[in-house]
Amino acid sequence: MKITGIALLGVGVVGGGTYQILTEKREFIKKHQNVDLQVVRVLEKNVARAKSLGIDENIVTQNIDNIVNDDSVKIVAEFMGGVEPARTFLLKCLAAGKSVVTANKEMLSKHWHELEAEAKKSGAGLYFEASCVGGVPIIRTLKNSLQGDTIKSITGIVNGTTNFILTKMSDEGKDYDEVLKEAQALGYAEANPVADVDGFDAMYKLSILSSLAFRTKVPLTAIDRKGISSITKEDIAFGKDLGYTLKLLAIAKNTEKGICAKVQPTFIPNSHPLASIKGSFNAVFLVGDYVGDIMLYGRGAGALPTGSAIVSDIVFAAKDKKPSYTSFKNTDKAERGVKFIDDENGFYIHLTVKDKIGVLAKITKTLSSKGISLKSVFQKSADEELVPLILITHKTTSKLLSKAMEEVEKFDEVVKVNNIICVE
C-alpha cells in the first residue's frame, strides 16, 4: 500500500495527541480504511518535546518551506493556534497542492474564504472537523448529511471552559471569580481566560457552524457576543428557582426576516436537552425542517478527543479524491441580500428594589407600555428595606427592552439593575 505522508505543524497538546493516535493506530487504519498514514515531517521549535513523543529528530524542522517543498507530504495538519503564522503557512501548503487539516477556529473563522480559494485553485482539500466540538462529527454532519434539510436553528454549548465554570457555579453555589480560579488550577481555563470567558472562542465556532448550517456566510461581525463574567451565583440561583439552567449559548437562527447570531449567557428551561450538558462537555442542537430536533454531544477539547477528529479528517483527506468546498459564496463578508437581525427572546431581569407597595405594578406598567409582558415574577420577601425582584418577560427585542429599562432605572424604588440575561 502506498504511504500517505503527513506533516504536523506543532506537536503541543493536540498535535501530540494526533501523533500518538497516528502511531498507535497505523495498522488499524490501514486495515479498515485502506490508507497508510505516516508522519514524515514535523514543524516544531521544541525539538526535545518532539523527541519525548518518540518523533525522530531528523524529521523535525523549523522551516515551513521544508514541508511545502517536500513532495512526500500530501496532508498538513496544523496545531499552531492563532492567526499568524498559521494562515501564511497553510496558504503556502494549499498553493503547493497539499490538503490541510486544522483545528484552528480563530484563523478559520477569519480566513476561511482565503484558504478555500487557495485550496480550490490547486484542488487541495480543506478539513476542519476538529475546529468545533472536538471529536463530535458536527462538521461532517453539516457537510455530508441533512442535505435536504433547511436548518432553522443551531444552538450550541461549544466552549468547555465556560460550561465547566457555569456548571460548578450552579452545582456548588459558588461565585464566578472563585470558580474561575479553580478552573485555572485544574487546567480547564487559561491563565488569560479572555478568549473563553468573553465568548470569542464560541463566536469563532458559531461563525463556522452557522455558515455551514445556513449555507451562507455568517461573518464574525454579524455575531452579537457577550461573556459570562457578569454572572453571579445569585442569578444562577434565582433562575434555578424558576426552572431554568444558565448556559453560555452560541445561537443562530435562520428566520424569514433574516439571520440572528449571538453568543451569550442564556437561561434555558431545565427540560431542554442542552440543560443537562454538564462540566466540560459540549453539545450542538439543530432544528431542521424535516429531520426535526437533533443533538450531537461529546467532549469539546482535550488532546485525544480533538486528535480523534484530526485523524478522522486526515483519513478522510487521504481517501477523498475530489474535495468538496462550501456551496455558498465564501467571502470575508456576508453574501449580498442576506439580512442579519436582532431576534426576539425572553429576558430575565434582576433588580434590587425598595420593598414598597406598588413598585411591581409601576414596573409592570412601564414594560407593558412598550408591549412587554411578563411570564414570571419572583420577589423574595425579607425583613429588609432592599429586596431582589426577578422578572422573566415574554419574547421581545433587546431594543424595546432597553427603552423600557431606561424608564425603570429612573424609579426611586429601583436601587439597582443587577443583571439582564437572555431567556430562550
Added chain:
Amino acid sequence: MKITGIALLGVGVVGGGTYQILTEKREFIKKHQNVDLQVVRVLEKNVARAKSLGIDENIVTQNIDNIVNDDSVKIVAEFMGGVEPARTFLLKCLAAGKSVVTANKEMLSKHWHELEAEAKKSGAGLYFEASCVGGVPIIRTLKNSLQGDTIKSITGIVNGTTNFILTKMSDEGKDYDEVLKEAQALGYAEANPVADVDGFDAMYKLSILSSLAFRTKVPLTAIDRKGISSITKEDIAFGKDLGYTLKLLAIAKNTEKGICAKVQPTFIPNSHPLASIKGSFNAVFLVGDYVGDIMLYGRGAGALPTGSAIVSDIVFAAKDKKPSYTSFKNTDKAERGVKFIDDENGFYIHLTVKDKIGVLAKITKTLSSKGISLKSVFQKSADEELVPLILITHKTTSKLLSKAMEEVEKFDEVVKVNNIICVE
C-alpha cells in the same frame, strides 16, 4: 445539469415523506449539492395513494422489472419493509448496477452480506442511514468519522415505541397494558406491537450499528433479546426511588474477552445522558478510546425525519463516484475468531417476601456465597405480612445470578420473584 433518476419502491408513510422532500427541495439540492434528483419511477400497488401525493400515474408501476430495466433509474430507494419481496427486488436492482437506499432494518440485518456482495459485483452503492435512528446521522458517523477510534461500546435507545411507553409509565405511574393501548390509539405503536415491544426492531438496529462500530459482523444470533412486556409500574417506581431510570437499551460492548450484545430493559442512573431521552426520541451513546463519550440524539421515526435520512443517502449516492463497503468480512455469521460473551452487569431484583426478621440476612448470605454483593437494598415497611424487597447487586454474570436465585426462590420467606432487571 444531468438529471439523476430515482425510483421509489413504495410510497407509504416514509416513501411519501421522501417524495415530498425530493419535490419541495429539488432546486435547493441542485443549488447546494450540485445534483439534480428526479423521481422517474414509483413501484406502488395503490395508484390512488401515489396520485394523492401528486405523482404522475404514468411513472407508477407494479412490476419491478420496469425499474430494473430502466436505464434512467440510477438510484432505488426502498420502503416496502419486511424481508420479501424487498430482498429479491433490491438484489435485482444492485445486479443491474443501481445504487440502493433503504430504511429496511429487518431485511438489512438479515441479508446485508448478500446485498453488499451483489453491490460489490456491479460497483453499485448500498446506503442505509435511515435504517437506524431516523434522521440522526449515526451510520454516516460510524462509516466516515471516528476512523482512528476503537469503539468500546455502543448503547442506544433505538426504538421510539418502547421509549414512549416506558416514559409514559414512568411519568404517569401507569401500567404497561394501559399505556400500550394509549400508544396504539396515538399511532405510536402498531396493532400488532411485537416487533417493537419484544425488542426485535432494536435487535435489528443493534446488529447493524455494532457491526459498523466494532468493524466485525455482529449477527442477530449473537444478540440476547428481551422485551418490555414484563415491566410493571412498581418496578419503575422502585427504580426511581433508588435513582434509576428504566429504558429499553440496545447495548454492545467490545471487550478484551469478546463482544457482548443485548437488547433488554435496563436501569441506568438518572445522571446518565440516556436517562433524559424522553418519549419517542432516540439516542445512541458511543465510547471510543480517543474520542471518549459521544451521543447523537433525535427522532427515530416518522415520515419526514426518516425521509430526511433517505434523501441524505440519495444525495450521497448521487455524488459518491466510488462507493465504499464494510471493511470486515460481511457474511451471515460472525467472523472466525470473534468471541461473543455474556458480560457482567448489576441486577435489580424485586422479591415479595414474608416480613420476618432475618430474611434479608439469609438472602444476602446466599448471594454472597456465589460472589454476588449488594449495592443497595430497599425494603418497604408495611403493616402487612407480605412486603416487597428490592435488591440491587454489584456487577455479576446472569449465570451466577441464576444459580443464586435458584436457592433464594426455595426459601419459605420468599413468596415470589416479581422481576429481575439489568442495571448498567
